[in-house]
Amino acid sequence: MIVWGGSPSTNTGARYNPVTNSWLAATLSGAPSARQEHTAVWTDSEMIVWGGIGTASFDTGGRYNPSTDSWVATTTTGAPAPRYAHSAVWTGSEMIVWAAFRSGAGGGIISAGGRYCAPCGNVYRDLDGDGHGNPAVTWSLCDGPAPAGYVGNSDDCDDTDANNFPGNIELCDNRDNNCDGQIEVPGPEACDNRDNDCNGLIDEGIAAQGTCVSGQPGVCNAGHNKCFGGAFTCIADRGPGAEICNGLDDDCDGAIDEATDSDRDGHANCSDNCPDAYNPTQTNADGDAYGDACDCAVNDATNGRAPAVANSLRLSKTGASTGLAWQSDGVTGTYRLYRGFRNPGSAFAYNQYCTGVAWPSTSASDSLAPRVGTLFFYLVSRNGCSESALGYGVANAEIPNADPCPSAGTDADGDGIEEAVDVCPGFWNGSQADTDADQRGDVCDNCPSNANAYQEDMDLDGLGDVCDPDLDGDGFANAIDNCPFVANADQADMDTDGIGDVCDPDRDGDGILEDGDASGTAGDNPCTGGVTVNCDDNCPNVANANQADADANGIGDACQ
Numbered sequence: 001m002i003v004w005g006g007s008p009s010t011n012t013g014a015r016y017n018p019v020t021n022s023w024l025a026a027t028l029s030g031a032p033s034a035r036q037e038h039t040a041v042w043t044d045s046e047m048i049v050w051g052g053i054g055t056a057s058f059d060t061g062g063r064y065n066p067s068t069d070s071w072v073a074t075t076t077t078g079a080p081a082p083r084y085a086h087s088a089v090w091t092g093s094e095m096i097v098w099a100a101f102r103s104g105a106g107g108g109i110i111s112a113g114g115r116y117c118a119p120c121g122n123v124y125r126d127l128d129g130d131g132h133g134n135p136a137v138t139w140s141l142c143d144g145p146a147p148a149g150y151v152g153n154s155d156d157c158d159d160t161d162a163n164n165f166p167g168n169i170e171l172c173d174n175r176d177n178n179c180d181g182q183i184e185v186p187g188p189e190a191c192d193n194r195d196n197d198c199n200g201l202i203d204e205g206i207a208a209q210g211t212c213v214s215g216q217p218g219v220c221n222a223g224h225n226k227c228f229g230g231a232f233t234c235i236a237d238r239g240p241g242a243e244i245c246n247g248l249d250d251d252c253d254g255a256i257d258e259a260t261d262s263d264r265d266g267h268a269n270c271s272d273n274c275p276d277a278y279n280p281t282q283t284n285a286d287g288d289a290y291g292d293a294c295d296c297a298v299n300d301a302t303n304g305r306a307p308a309v310a311n312s313l314r315l316s317k318t319g320a321s322t323g324l325a326w327q328s329d330g331v332t333g334t335y336r337l338y339r340g341f342r343n344p345g346s347a348f349a350y351n352q353y354c355t356g357v358a359w360p361s362t363s364a365s366d367s368l369a370p371r372v373g374t375l376f377f378y379l380v381s382r383n384g385c386s387e388s389a390l391g392y393g394v395a396n397a398e399i400p401n402a403d404p405c406p407s408a409g410t411d412a413d414g415d416g417i418e419e420a421v422d423v424c425p426g427f428w429n430g431s432q433a434d435t436d437a438d439q440r441g442d443v444c445d446n447c448p449s450n451a452n453a454y455q456e457d458m459d460l461d462g463l464g465d466v467c468d469p470d471l472d473g474d475g476f477a478n479a480i481d482n483c484p485f486v487a488n489a490d491q492a493d494m495d496t497d498g499i500g501d502v503c504d505p506d507r508d509g510d511g512i513l514e515d516g517d518a519s520g521t522a523g524d525n526p527c528t529g530g531v532t533v534n535c536d537d538n539c540p541n542v543a544n545a546n547q548a549d550a551d552a553n554g555i556g557d558a559c560q
Contacts, residue, residue, distance in 0.1 A: 002026070002040075002047050002066060009034040009054040015066055030071035032062040039088035041095050043118055048095050050074060050088065050116065057082035057102050063118060080114035093117070123150040125159065132156035132165040155179070172198030172371065186343040193230025197351075199341045200368055203227050205353035205403045218249025218256075239413025241428030242443055245270035250428075263433075263442045264449075264463075276443035277433030294431030296385035306384025307331055308391060313380055322366045326380055335359045336405045338379040338390060339366065352379055352390070354405035356418055381405070458485070494541070510543035512536075526554035 004013030004026060011034040013026040038052025038061070050061030059082040061074040086100025098113035123146040124133025135154035139146055157179035158164040168177045170184040172195050177184070186198040191206045208224035212234035215221065220240055225232040240252035242262035249256045261268050262275055269275040273282050273291035283292045288301040297303050312327040324337065337359060340352035355366065370376045379399065382388040390399040410418040412426060419425040423434050423441035433442045438451035446455050447464030456465045459473030469477050474487035482491050483500030492501045495509030505513050514522040514537045527535035527547035538547055539556030548557045 002042075002064070004040065004047070004049060004064070005032075005035050005038055005052065007036040009036045009052075011035070013064075026064060026066075027069050027071065030062065030073065031064075032060055032071070032073070033058070035084075037084040039086060039097070041088050041090040043090055043095075046118065048074065048090075048116070048118060050095070050097060051083050051086055051100065053084035057084050059083070074116060078114070079116075080112060081110060083110050086110070086113070121152075122154075123152055124154040124156075125149060126151045126156070127159045128156075128162040130156065130162040130165045132159075134159035157181075169194050171195060172200075186346070191227035191230060191232055197341070198343060198371060199374065200371065201353075203230065204407070205351065207402060216252055217254045218252040220252035235412065237414045238428045239415070239426050241413075241415070242269050242275035244275055264447075265442075274431060274433065276429045276441070277431045278435040278442040278445075278448035279433075293433050293435075300385075303385040305386045306333060306382040306388040308389040309335070309380045309382055311391070313378065315378070318365070320367065320369060322369075322376070322378075323363070324365065324378055324380070325363045328362050331382065334383045335362070335364070336381045336383060336387065337364045337366070338381070338401075338405075339368070340377045340379070341370065342375040342377070343373070350400050350402075352377070352401070353403045354407045356405070356407060356410055358383065358405075358421065459487070495543070506537070508537070508539070508541055508543040510537070510545045512545065512547060514540045527556075528552050528554055 001016040002013065003016070005011060011028065011031045014023045015026060016023050032049055033054060035052030035054045035058055038049055038058070040047055040049050045065065047064045048061060049064065052058050059076055059079045062071045063074060064071050080097055081102060083100035083102050086097055088095055088097045095116040095118070096113065097116065100110050102108060102110050122138040124135060125137035126133050126149055131151060133151040133154045134156055139150050155166050157176060161175065163171070163173065164175055164177050164179060166179045170177045172184050172186065174183055176182065184198065187196050189197045189203065189205060191203055193202055195202050206227035208226045209232055210225050212223050212225050213221050214223040214234055214236040216236055219238060220236045223234050223236040226235045228235070241250050243251045243258060243260050245257045247256065257270070259268055261272070263272070263278045265272065265278045265280045267280070267282065273284055273289065274294035277291070277293035279291045279293035284290070285292055285298050286295070286301040288295065288303065292298050307329070310327050310329050314325050316323040335358070337355045337357065338352040339355050340350065342348050379390040381390050387404060390401055393399050406416065406418045412419050413422070413428045415422070415428045415430045417432060423429070423432050423439060424444035427441070427444050429441050429443045434440065435442055435448050436445070436451040438445065438453045440453065440455065442448040446452070446457055446462055447467040450464070450466040452464045452466045457463065458465050458471050459468070461468070461473050465471055471478055471484055472481065472487040474481065474489045476491060478484045482493055482498055483503040486502045488500045488502045493499065494501050494507045497504070497509055501507045505515065507514065512527065512532060516527070516536045517525045517534050519525060522540070523536050525536050526538035528538065528549045529552060532547050538549055538554055539559035542556070542558045544556045544558035549555065550557055
């Protein structure tokens with residue numbers, strides 16, 4: 001509570017704190033002159049005192065801020081005539097003064113007033129909706145609440161373009177996106193979530209920086225600092241894979257060389273020639289260490305590097321896309337497409353990066369168009385046991401490839417396949433074997449020999465329903481289980497109808513269903529009064545087809 005002025009005329013006051021039951025005097029510095037019969041209103045932050053009478057009527061006043069214990073005089077410019085015993089209210093944005101008495105010559109009742117706007121700030125037009133206002137277009141809060149489309153700041157350099165505002169990321173679009181007075185020019189790409197080299201991509205081709213530890217068990221612990229979201233983050237070099245007998249924790253579960261059959265083909269990992277690919281026959285055409293199901297070169301025991309694509313790359317324009325084609329030279333396999341660029345005024349360099357798509361045939365397309373003045377160039381490699389060269393340049397030297405496929409950051413499990421197309425994302429499975437073609441790799445498929453894309457597993461035993469001989473996991477094979485979809489190890493069957501009690505809608509076999517009214521709750525509407533249809537069995541454990549219930553208590557006579 002703030003008290004100020006009064007009779008006899010004074011310009012003193014104080015603040016009262018009811019919590020501490022204490023008073024604190026208000027400063028006299030800058031306070032209005034002594035008076036009485038004035039008005040005071042509260043604005044939510046200040047007390048405004050105005051008018052009153054002392055030696056004469058006043059048209060002056062002051063704004064008192066209790067937080068700073070300070071006064072600021074109200075302006076007299078445009079103020080109503082001096083008065084006392086008047087009325088004043090605060091509307092939320094201004095003080096309205098009306099009527100009163102005036103002393104001295106010309107005194108008497110006054111039927112006039114005025115509106116006083118305390119300095120409550122301006123808001124600024126945000127035409128482009130980017131949250132930053134135009135300093136040249138303002139709205140005074142003294143004129144009421146701000147209309148839609150106004151904000152509290154005034155730092156926008158271009159209120160007609162939502163792409164330009166302070167703190168924005170500078171883009172290669174010939175605009176001053178961050179309002180620093182400069183337009184971005186191409187430079188070296190950096191890990192900062194920006195398109196520094198103005199090629200339309202962000203943070204592409206950023207090499208990993210230094211080794212690190214991810215904190216995961218086994219082989220998943222070693223990692224490198226890779227660029228993600230504009231910052232370098234420690235990412236494991238590989239994800240968990242099939243456990244093999246090599247003295248390492250390959251599946252990253254904290255145990256080493258434990259016996260397991262990851263692909264469920266009947267061969268333990270340590271003796272399986274393809275531990276991450278379902279191959280019960282263990283076929284191995286070239287006699288190397290890898291079965292055909294996971295061999296990168298089925299007929300090449302040396303598993304050599306894939307041959308480079310011949311000098312046959314051709315480009316064409318189809319609508320907004322660039323079409324590319326090349327020759328296979330009779331060698332089968334998939335291909336990788338690399339894109340490089342050269343900005344105006346810069347020297348040519350092999351700055352190509354992987355576009356992230358494995359092309360199954362000798363043609364590809366690219367929907368990204370270069371900016372005006374920028375040149376794109378393309379290189380193609382062939383996949384194999386190891387990626388081929390991108391080609392050969394001066395003096396038959398191999399073209400350097402600083403960012404081989406898959407690009408840093410796109411292959412989280414380190415198996416050489418981007419997560420976006422990996423049949424077991426997050427799991428190291430270089431073979432990508434998917435025997436049943438359900439888009440679940442063998443090593444992460446709960447039924448690798450039968451397609452089951454949704455991996456249903458009723459009893460949660462790790463074996464998919466499509467190949468589980470005991471769906472409900474109660475120890476009875478589906479063929480002999482009297483309730484194959486609900487676990488019932490006791491196989492109880494009260495009425496010996498071949499349907500287990502846990503899934504029998506009429507356990508006592510009297511022809512009256514336990515949920516005869518189909519309400520979803522058995523026994524909530526028991527048969528009585530001789531009724532035997534659209535009601536629930538009133539004695540579900542004892543056969544009583546007539547549902548006799550002499551005392552009409554909802555419990556059949558047969559079980560009372």
